[in-house]
Amino acid sequence: MDQFIEQIVTGLSIGSILLLVALGLSIIYGSMGIINLAHGEFVMLGAYAAWVFHTYLGLGLLASLVPIFLVVAAFGWVIERYVLSLLNNRPLDTILATWGVGIMLQQAVRLSVGSELRYVQLPPALSDSMDVFGISVSSYRVFLFVVSIALFGATWLLMNRTPVGMKLRAIIQDRSVAASFGINAKRVYALTFAYGAGLAGLAGALVSPLKSVSPDMGTGYVVDAFMVVVLGGVQSLAGTVASAFILGELSGGIAFLQNDTVAKAIVLLAIVVLIRFRPEGLFTARVRA
Amino acid sequence: MPSHVPNSSGLQRLIAQLAPLLIVCAIVFALPVLLNNDFLLNKVARYLVLGILTVSLGLSWGFGGILNLGQAMSFGLGSYAMAMALKLKTVPVHTGASGLPDFMVWNNVQHLPWFWEPFRSLTFAIAAGLIVPALVAAALGWFMFRGRVTGVYVSIITLATMVVINLVIIDQQSYTGGFNGITDLAQLEIFGVAFDAYGRATYYLVACCVLLSLLVAFAFTKSKAGLIVQAIRDHESRVRYFGYDVALYQIFVFALSAAIAGLAGMLYTVVMEFASPTFLGVQLSLSVVVWCAVGGRQSLVGAFLGAVLVAGMQGALSESAAFLETWTLVMGALFVLVVLFLPKGLAGLAQVVWRWIVQRRQAASGRVAQGVGQTEGST
Numbered sequence: 001m002d003q004f005i006e007q008i009v010t011g012l013s014i015g016s017i018l019l020l021v022a023l024g025l026s027i028i029y030g031s032m033g034i035i036n037l038a039h040g041e042f043v044m045l046g047a048y049a050a051w052v053f054h055t056y057l058g059l060g061l062l063a064s065l066v067p068i069f070l071v072v073a074a075f076g077w078v079i080e081r082y083v084l085s086l087l088n089n090r091p092l093d094t095i096l097a098t099w100g101v102g103i104m105l106q107q108a109v110r111l112s113v114g115s116e117l118r119y120v121q122l123p124p125a126l127s128d129s130m131d132v133f134g135i136s137v138s139s140y141r142v143f144l145f146v147v148s149i150a151l152f153g154a155t156w157l158l159m160n161r162t163p164v165g166m167k168l169r170a171i172i173q174d175r176s177v178a179a180s181f182g183i184n185a186k187r188v189y190a191l192t193f194a195y196g197a198g199l200a201g202l203a204g205a206l207v208s209p210l211k212s213v214s215p216d217m218g219t220g221y222v223v224d225a226f227m228v229v230v231l232g233g234v235q236s237l238a239g240t241v242a243s244a245f246i247l248g249e250l251s252g253g254i255a256f257l258q259n260d261t262v263a264k265a266i267v268l269l270a271i272v273v274l275i276r277f278r279p280e281g282l283f284t285a286r287v288r289a
Numbered sequence: 290m291p292s293h294v295p296n297s298s299g300l301q302r303l304i305a306q307l308a309p310l311l312i313v314c315a316i317v318f319a320l321p322v323l324l325n326n327d328f329l330l331n332k333v334a335r336y337l338v339l340g341i342l343t344v345s346l347g348l349s350w351g352f353g354g355i356l357n358l359g360q361a362m363s364f365g366l367g368s369y370a371m372a373m374a375l376k377l378k379t380v381p382v383h384t385g386a387s388g389l390p391d392f393m394v395w396n397n398v399q400h401l402p403w404f405w406e407p408f409r410s411l412t413f414a415i416a417a418g419l420i421v422p423a424l425v426a427a428a429l430g431w432f433m434f435r436g437r438v439t440g441v442y443v444s445i446i447t448l449a450t451m452v453v454i455n456l457v458i459i460d461q462q463s464y465t466g467g468f469n470g471i472t473d474l475a476q477l478e479i480f481g482v483a484f485d486a487y488g489r490a491t492y493y494l495v496a497c498c499v500l501l502s503l504l505v506a507f508a509f510t511k512s513k514a515g516l517i518v519q520a521i522r523d524h525e526s527r528v529r530y531f532g533y534d535v536a537l538y539q540i541f542v543f544a545l546s547a548a549i550a551g552l553a554g555m556l557y558t559v560v561m562e563f564a565s566p567t568f569l570g571v572q573l574s575l576s577v578v579v580w581c582a583v584g585g586r587q588s589l590v591g592a593f594l595g596a597v598l599v600a601g602m603q604g605a606l607s608e609s610a611a612f613l614e615t616w617t618l619v620m621g622a623l624f625v626l627v628v629l630f631l632p633k634g635l636a637g638l639a640q641v642v643w644r645w646i647v648q649r650r651q652a653a654s655g656r657v658a659q660g661v662g663q664t665e666g667s668t
Contacts, residue, residue, distance in 0.1 A: 035441055086629050092356055092440060096582060097628045099575065103621030111614055219571075223452075230445065261460045268449045268456075275446055276436045 005133050007256055008249070013141045015248025016148040017207055019241060021221045022228035023148075023155060024199030026240040029229055031172050031192055034084060034094045038102035039225060040218025042197045045072050046204025047213040048109060051118045061123045061209065068205045069198040075105075076197025080190045102218070110215040120208040144206060149241075151199065156237055158195075168192055227271050233281020243282065303511075309590045310507060314500045318493075327487040331560060332604060334495045336597045338556045341502050343580045343596035344589050345549035348506050350578075351586035352515065353542040354522030358444045359451030360577050363422035363547035365569025367554025369458075369471065370421060372564030373405060374414030378475035391473065396463035405464075411479070418555040419548045426547030430540035437536075439525070451569055459566050470565030477559050486562050495556055499593070502549050506589050509545060518542045576600075579624050584634050591636025 025039045049071050053064035079101055087093050126140045159165040170178040171185050179185050204218075211217065228247055232239030247267065254263035274282070317337060324330055342364050349355045376390045389401060407413045433446055458465045466472070477484040477491075484491045509515045518538050520528045529535045558564050567573065577596070584595015599620070606612040631638055 083625060083629065090632075092444075093628050093632070095356075095441065095444065096578065097625055100579075100621045100625035100628060104618055104625070107614060107618035107621060111618065226445070259460075261456050265453045265456045265460075268453050272446050272449050272453075275442050276432060276438060279438065279442055 002135065006135055007252060009132060009135055009137055011249035011252035012145060012245065013137075013248070014252050015245035016141075016145040017203075017210075018224055018228050018248050019148045019152065019244035020144070020203035020206060021200065022225040022232075022240055022244055023151060023237075024196035024203065025222075025225045026229045026232065026237065027155065027159075027199070028193055028196035030236070031168055032189055033091055034098070034193075035091075035226075036193075036196070037095055037099040037222060038079070038105060039098075039196075039200050040220070040222030041102040041105040042072055042076065042200035042218070043204035043207075043221045044109065044213075044215065044218040045075060045105065046201030047120070047208040047217065048113060048118070048204075049201065050120050050205040050208045051213055054120060061120060061205065062125075065202060065205060069202050072201025072204075073194040073198030075201075077190055077194035079197075080193035084193065085186060085189065102222075106215050106218070113215075115215050118213040120205075120213060122209040140209065147206060151202070152237065152241055155199070159237065164188065164191065227267065229281075230271060230275060231282055236281060239281055307507065310503050313590055313594065314496070314503065317496045317499055321489055321492055327489075330489070330492050331487045333601075334492045334560050335557070336601045336604065337495050337499050338553050338560055339577075339580070339600045340593040340596040341499055341553040341556070342550055343577050343584065343592045344502055344506055345546045345553065346577050346581045347584075347586050347589055347592035348509070348549065349543055349546035350581060351588070351592065352510055352522065353518050353539060353546075355539065355543060356440075356444045356578070357447045357543070357546070358578065359447035359449075359574055360546070360550055361569045361571075361574035362447070362451035362454055363426060363550035364554040364557070364573070365455075365458075365564075365566070366422045366425065367418040367551030368558045368564045368568045369465070369554075370408070370414050370418035370551070371477075371555040371558040372471040372474060373408040374411050375474035375477060375558065376471050377405070377409050378411075378478075379473060390466075390471070392466045392469070392471075393463060398463050402464055411477075415555065418551050422551035422554070423544040423548040427540055427544040430543040431536075434536035434539040434543075448571070448574070451574060452571065455566055455569050455571075458569070466564075468566060470563055470568075472563040474558070474562055484559055486560055491559060495560065498552060498556055502552060503589055503593065505545075506549065509542075510589070514538060514541065579620070582634055583624065583627050585636025585639075587633055588636035588640075591634055591639075594636075595634060 021039075021043055024042070025036060028034055028036050028039075046068050049068040050061055050064060053059040053067065054061065057064075059067075079098075083097055083101060084094060087097055122140055126143050129136045129138045130142060131137075132142065157165075159168065167178070167183045167188050170181070170183060171188055175185055203221075224247075228240060228244045231247060232241070232243035251263050251267055254266055320333060321330060324333070342360065345363070346357060346360045349357050349360075379390075389398065390405075393401075408417070429447070429450060433443055438446065459468050461467070476486075482490055484494055510519070517528065517533055518541075521533075521535055521538060525535060554568065557568065580596035580599050581592045582595075583599055584593065585591025603613070603616060603620070606616045627634060633640070
């Protein structure tokens with residue numbers, strides 16, 4: 001029984017990291033239809049920003065979260081403005097362009113900071129462990145769980161309860177009609193992309209104490225995050241949350257029963273089958289085409 | 290120079306379209322005369338093989354509109370087919386009973402697995418190197434295109450499938466050599482000719498395959514099926530309304546492209562003298578997309594040259610780590626610029642420049658009207 005609960009908690013922990021990373025991707029993909037292959041690099045930038053703030057400015061991880069969000073969001077804004085907005089009606093080409101951007105970011109970091117592994121310290125206040133359902137869990141993992149849920153809530157509010165969110169939803173429904181009502185689609189898109197990038201940066205900063213920071217750390221994340229978004233369904237934030245935790249529990253569980261490789265392969269195959277039969281994701285109601 | 294000839298007939302146009310292809314192949318065949326260095330020749334052969342792989346992607350992506358991010362899967366399967374046959378031809382050194390490959394002995398495998406058995410025959414291996422990738426692609430294509438999966442989702446499925454196969458190969462160490470791949474191979478020998486990786490024979494073998502695959506791909510794009518495939522790329526549902534079985538054509542071009550990639554994979558094993566899971570890795574697979582985009586996805590010769598030039602450049606710079614890193618950065622930037630401003634790649638640029646020159650010449654000789662009338666629309 002203890003082992004079972006431990007598995008559940010491990011799954012929740014994996015799931016909350018997945019949610020953190022996937023949330024930004026989900027916003028960008030769901031609202032702009034852009035498959036952002038540079039997403040992993042935004043995560044990496046966030047992790048490096050955490051390291052830079054800590055090493056050169058002496059800021060703790062928690063204190064630097066807001067600046068990290070802003071820095072990575074600024075990167076996102078520039079990339080949307082000067083690369084992606086030129087590719088309006090070529091969705092396949094955005095995959096290529098964002099991938100190229102990702103390579104550039106990765107190389108730029110490798111050339112400037114070097115490719116050796118960097119480490120970010122756990123915030124001292126969260127470095128102990130606490131009891132959850134009779135199991136000792138690191139406080140930081142609990143913190144991550146809470147933050148991921150909070151960020152999801154903030155994003156939901158932003159999308160559904162603010163003027164910017166309403167404009168974005170109007171553009172998603174019909175860009176030209178929205179534009180004729182005076183909504184500046186370009187500006188909203190740029191802001192959306194920047195927000196998604198900022199979220200990725202936060203995710204990178206938050207996972208940086210758990211994993212080592214390296215220029216190519218993003219590659220694994222982008223694949224996982226993508227699977228979450230596909231499983232959850234485009235344009236469904238709640239679906240993203242559900243699928244993040246489902247995938248977390250699933251990969252935790254299979255890895256426990258088999259091994260990591262088998263877990264990865266099975267999850268990938270499941271996704272392939274899912275795309276074939278339910279490309280709109282598990283949690284989206286079928287809407288008028 | 291088609292536009293110089295008034296009323297150019299179909300045959301003349303065909304020759305004009307074939308000209309770049311034949312010129313490039315002529316250069317490929319002439320290269321050993323100029324390059325008197327076996328080591329360099331082996332390197333060039335390697336780039337040529339990658340060129341074939343890129344042509345195969347150009348066929349499915351540029352002409353079929355199917356962006357296969359797992360093109361290296363077919364390449365890797367071909368490569369392993371050849372490596373398995375060549376491994377079984379080695380003189381047993383470490384091997385146990387019935388000439389088991391060395392890595393199987395290390396992994397305590399007692400008997401040769403059933404799926405290795407037929408690879409004792411080289412003919413079978415070569416056939417398998419073409420047919421297995423084609424069949425796998427056909428099955429995957431059937432799975433996707435019968436369900437009308439399009440666009441981005443095709444890319445995700447192909448990429449994910451390749452990663453799964455890659456994981457399985459690495460995981461099943463005792464049957465596949467795992468992470469190390471299959472190394473220490475015998476030389477390929479066909480009709481008494483031994484293909485040493487650093488010999489001229491291998492180079493010419495590769496060159497012949499370049500010519501062959503370019504011609505096959507060219508013939509396909511000019512065939513009726515090829516035209517329908519291009520029509521599907523441009524407007525899928527319109528072609529469907531005409532009563533064509535869209536999925537069937539997509540499956541066919543997907544499988545043909547996989548077979549050519551399989552051929553490239555087999556050659557790669559001969560040139561590199563090993564097979565490795567990286568041959569069906571994400572890195573290579575995405576690089577092929579870059580080469581294809583830079584060279585020009587809708588031009589077979591362009592895609593081929595894109596691979597040879599970019600991979601060659603990368604190879605030349607890889608002597609120094611700092612150079613290579615900078616080059617990768619430049620490569621990323623170049624790639625983004627090509628995607629943004631040159632959707633048809635360098636081949637498209639060459640076409641524009643060529644037309645401009647022809648028009649200038651005609652303008653100079655006072656034959657403007659004829660020239661402009663014959664240039665095809667290219668937007």
